[in-house]
Amino acid sequence: MNKISLFTVIFTLFLATGTLAMKDMDHSKMNHGSEHKDGTFTHAAMAGETHAEFQVMELASMNMKDPDGNTHHVMATFNQNGEKLEKVVGKVKMVSPSGKEQLASLEDFGSGVFAANFTIDEPGKWGVICLFKAGEDQHTVKFWYPHMAM
Numbered sequence: 001m002n003k004i005s006l007f008t009v010i011f012t013l014f015l016a017t018g019t020l021a022m023k024d025m026d027h028s029k030m031n032h033g034s035e036h037k038d039g040t041f042t043h044a045a046m047a048g049e050t051h052a053e054f055q056v057m058e059l060a061s062m063n064m065k066d067p068d069g070n071t072h073h074v075m076a077t078f079n080q081n082g083e084k085l086e087k088v089v090g091k092v093k094m095v096s097p098s099g100k101e102q103l104a105s106l107e108d109f110g111s112g113v114f115a116a117n118f119t120i121d122e123p124g125k126w127g128v129i130c131l132f133k134a135g136e137d138q139h140t141v142k143f144w145y146p147h148m149a150m
Helices: 003-023
Strands: 033-037 040-047 050-058 072-080 088-095 101-105 114-118 124-134 137-147
Touching: 040 137, 050 124, 050 137, 072 088, 072 124, 088 114, 101 114
Parallel strands: none
Antiparallel strands: 033 040, 040 050, 050 072, 072 114, 088 101, 088 124, 124 137
8 A cells, every 4th residue: 555545544544533532522521610811711611411611701802882781791602422502591690799690591692602791890709600401401500700800
């Protein structure tokens, strides 16, 4: 077998096994937790068999304005068995450092992206609680969003 054919066979096997491995990936081994980088706060967590990932961003940094005057965008994606879930319903509650609560439904932006907008107007740790339902399974993810005064 010539070198090109051998390379093609090995490369094809490599791609096939890599694709199968990704499909059966154990999300519990993925990095979970929070990170603040380049103005975007991210948090990833497992909720049962669902890998949930959240991003908190200032609307102004995205050159967006909310008609209701909200200042921040909480975006969420959900994956199971390596596939993005596109049929999810849920709500997000934000609790300010002083205890004020805001509640919003996750809006479906298509392609498995869900989001809700909030007014974040106090520096400090904000509690974020997301209750979501994917299929018959209902889950809750909780984390802290550290909002700093500008």
